[in-house]
Structures are given as C-alpha cells and as structure tokens.
Amino acid sequence: MIVQQLINGLVLGCVYAMLAMGFSMVFGILRLINFAHGEVFMIGAMVSITVLNLLLGISGPNAPPALAAVFLLITMLTAMLSCGVLGIVLERVAYRPLRNAGMLAPLISAIAASTLLQNVAMLVFGREYVPFPAILPSGGIPIAEATMSWKGLLIVVVAPIMMLALNQFMMRSTLGKSMRATAENLEVASYMGIDTNKAIVTAFFIGSILAGAAGTLVGMYLNASHYFIGFFAIIKSFTAAVLGGVGNLTGAVLGGILLGLIESFAIGFVPDLTNGIIGTQYKDVFAFVVLIVFLIVRPSGLLGERISERA
C-alpha cells in the first residue's frame, strides 16, 4: 500500500509542480497572484478533450497505438499552444493596463478573469463532467506490490522533461537571463536595456504552456474534466509555490512534489490512525495544515523566496 500511495503521490506531485512553476514565475516577477492560472489549466484540459474527440472522430474510436501516440502528441501541442496564447491575451488585457496600479487592482482583475473563463467554459462545454476519450490502455506496469498506470507513467516522464527544459531555458538562453533579471528588479533591468515587457509576456506564455500540458495530462489521468477544476488547481499550485518558496522555480517543483506526497500519504494513513475521525474527505485540509505550519516556522518556504525587489 505504501508503494501505491507513493506512486499516486508522485504522479499528483508532478502535476502540482508543473502548475506551481508557471504560477511562481509570474508571482516572482510581478508579485501578482494569477488566479486565472487555474482556469488556463482547465481550458487546456477542455481543449485537449475537444481536439482528441475531433481526431478520433476522423480515425474511428479504436486507433492503432502508433496513431494514438501521434494523436496524443498533436492534442498536447494544441492544448499547450492555445493555453500559451490565452496566457498572452490575459496578460495584455487583464494585467498590463494595471501594471502600475498597486497590488489590489491586478488581483481583482485576476479573479474577474478567472470567473469569466470559468463561465465561458461552462457555457461552451456544459455543466457536466466532460469525459476524456480513452486513448491510453487501462492497465499499467507492476512495481513491487503496486501498479503504475500508463497514464501515471506518462505524467511522471513528461513532467520532469518539461520542467528540466524550462530550467535549461532559464539558465542558458538570453531570454531566460532577461526573465531572471526582470524577476530580480524590474526597474533596474529596464534601465539596463532589457525588454522587460518581453520578459513578462514570455513568463506568462511559458507558465500557460505548462498549465496547458498539465491540463491535458490531468484530464487523461482523471478520465474527465469539469469547468470547475481550475479552482482546485489554483489553490494547490499556490500552496505548492509558497511551500517551496515563491518565485523560486526549483522550490516550486519541490513544493509540488511534496504536496502530492503529503496528500497521498495523509489519505492513506490518517483515517486509520485516528480511527476514522479524520476521514478522507479532509484530504485538502492536510495540505493546508502543512502550509500553515510551514508559514509559521519558515515563512520564506523551503528554498527561500525570489521576489523582485521594490525600491
């Protein structure tokens, strides 16, 4: 059982890590809690369902494995791209006009954008759970006495690759360097001739791409999507980001994986330990309790914050 909970936790953790990275990037540069990030994740899931249904509609429901892999790739890329574009539009429409308006106005704008996207999704995709077409086989590979499902395996493989790619991008490329500079101090970076607007837009774009990929993977993993899942996504990604240290990308990854593991193990063992008094419906509570304890003991998170200095 421990191994299975570990596997569950890792898979969940990878998803939270991907979401937290995008969230953390934006927070680090702009000190903005991007509430709409969860909705971008949800739109990613919905778009991937739509595209996959379209593709399967052309080929027929039982596609051979090679074709299925190609479909999956196309679906994920489409979802990622549309979410990236959505992120850019959000930045341009909801956040940039309020860049110098203090902290409250962009926050309200973020909540408004989140509500708007939720309701658009509800109108377009309906109020029900939208099923994800079954493209990956059901079983999995046995590890010790547990099973790692194929979908879980995909997540555990794809997520680290994307996160590593992002890390390399941030460290090596010029654009990555300018993003890090902007994150350190926006004004001074602009004095140094760095195009801070470009850096900010890129941050949103990359964060949203990650959210879109996470949306596709989660939709596949949970076999369904719903217009309201963005709400939980944002709460978890916020928690994970703060847990690892806000603005700190490695911290976001660590926080995400830690959060997933905590949730999994808490569900597995706390009900037994407390004889059912604290039952499994409190699974979200465990994560938040950990967050609160952490904020009291070590407020800057596990690996320390990296928020831009405001003179």
Next chain:
Amino acid sequence: MRSLKFSSLVLVLWAGMLAVACSAPAAPAPGAAPADPKAAATTAPAAATGGEVVTARIGTAGPLTGSWSKDGKDLNNGVLFAADVVNEKGLTIGGKKVKLDVKTEDDQQDAKQATIIAQRFVDDKSLVAVVGHYTSGTSIAAGKVYDEAGILWITPNASNPSVSQQGFKNFYRVMCTDPIQAQKAADISGKLIGAKNVAIIDDKSQYGQGVADMFAKGVESAGIKVATREHVADKDTEFGSIVTAIKGKNPDLVYFGGYYSQGALIRKEMAKQGLNVPYIMSDACFSEEFIKLAGADGEGAYATTLGVEPAKLPGYADFNAKFAPKYGTVGYGTPYAYDALMVVVEAMKKADSLDRKAIATAMKSIKEYNGMTGRLTWDQYGDNASPVVSVYQVRGGKWVYVQ
C-alpha cells in the same frame, strides 16, 4: 506599430481557437435560466373577473448546474411538461380559468442557495405551491421557509428520511425513502453477490451519507463485515489515494452513496488500480450519464433505484410521445416530477381555490392518487406509504433490470 500588429495577430489566433472549440461537438447549452426575481415579486396576486384567465405560479427548484445537473434538468422537464398537459386540458378553479406558470430556479444543490430561493418563492404572492427541491440537503434547508409560510410543497425525489422527520406540516414525497433502497442493496450484497467484506464510500452529502449509513447498518445486521468507511468531498475529482486505501483492506464489494459523476469516476479509478469487485451505487447514480462517464469501466456496476425505470411504467408510450418532441428523452426522475405537479393540481382542485393555506389543507384530505408512477399514498409524515424499489445493472452499455 509592431506591438499593434502583434496583439491583433494574437487576438485573431485566440478568437480562431475559440471558434474551433465552440464549433466542435460540445455539451448541450444550459437549460431554463432562472426568471428575473424582481418581476415575480412585483406581480400582483391573481385577481380577475369572469372569462379572464388567472395565472397560478408553481415554484420548482433543483440543481440545474453542478455534478447532478442532468437529472436536475430531467426532473425540471417533468414539471414543465405536467404544466403543459394541465394547461392544454384546461383547469378551472373557483369558477375561473386558471393557467399554470412554472417558475424554475437553480439551487445548485447548495443549502444556502435553496433557502434564498425558498424565500423568493414565498414572497411571490401569486405562487401557490412548490415542487421541489430535488435533493435532500436542499429540501431540509428550504423546508423551514416553506413551513413558516404554510405553503404546500412536494418533492418528487428527495429521498433522505430526515426530510420528513423535521416536522414540516405540508411536506410530501412522491418517491419512497432511502432506507428501502439501502436495505435492498444490503440484501443483494449478501444473497445475489455473496459478499463477506464490503467497503463503503459516500460523498458527505445529506443524501449520500444517509443512504451509505443505512447500507452499513443493513449489511452489518446481515452478518457482512464493513471493511472500511470512506468519504469524499462532493467536488472531488481525484480518487487515486482513496481507492488505494480501500484496496489495501481487500473488500469484495464496494458501495457508493452519492451522485453519478463521482460514482463514475470512482469506478474508473477502481478499474485503473485493478480493484475489480462488484460495485453497487445508490439511486442518484442510476443515470445515462454514469454510463457515458464511466465508459467501458462501468460494465457490471449495480444501482438501486426508487421505483422503476420510466419505460416500465404503464402509459409510458403515450407519455413519451408527447414529451419527447419538446423536451427530449424522458429522464429517470421525470415521471415522478410529473406526478408531483399533478398531485399539486389535485390539491388545488380539491380546495377549489388559489389560496396557499387552502391548498395545503386540501392536500391533507387526499388519501391516494393514481399517477404515472403508480398508486401514491402518504403516511402522517408525508412519506410514500407504498414503496417500490428495483435493482439495475449495466450490461452491454445499458441499464438492465435485475430484480
């Protein structure tokens, strides 16, 4: 200039993507929107001279959004259809021609919303009775408001027994209550399936937890062990860890009390983790939506239902023929909602008045009613005194009657 071109390109791309998403097969558009509350409150009570048509409003409320919205819509359609039938036949009360107008509200399966809606209904002077709410938790919340106002309210399907135990004076049910379906589920666990060790999950809702608790009692008195008792929050979508925890207890049957969305997702998670044991669900999971969501993994799942499926009811063919062109398929709860409104109309006829209190009093003297769903009688709490319960199983992608 460059930024203008770029932003317009981005906007065009985004609009294009949205257009593709909208044109792709999407779920049906939302149904009846809640009517403007201000308009209802300021409508003067029905007053007319002979020959004029008087409007009597019937309020109905249930989850039209959220994880049970498909069934909510089906029930709502039943009420609307019944009003159509009554208006077509023509209704005369107190010498005047009466036209029924149904006011639909979405309580989002939330008790707070339900109370607000109940207050709205009660404040509307032209509203004579209520059909609803469609879930037990919301019914209890709204019931307090209706009880104070002395208005007649009939729920087609809210099945938790505590609703009628609150002491509401003008409350009635069409479907019977959960202990009966829980007992049936416990019976088939032992006799039909032969389980010795069961895991029980519920969604912590008034209804879900209630029926799961009753099932637990039922199996324990049949000598079957309850391996574990788990709960999920009603908006959960991720069940990996819970199913793992259950699997570790080695149950040979899993029971779920709750609504179809989670019932389906839990079943899929069980299939994913290789927990292939019989799966029984409570009646809110008996829906086409369960089969759609669960897909191939839903095969073999059982559900208890209060009553029988619509197609088995006598008179279904005519009902369906008139219902389908305007409202689509007959949902599982639709005939019950239909009967609920018909019973209200019976009470109105008996009272021969549009006064709320008169209608509520007249209802007490109606001893039985023969409706679409069979013979309805009520005990002193308003519960259905002639209950029927059935068991269905998913076979070949369809619900098949078992017993």
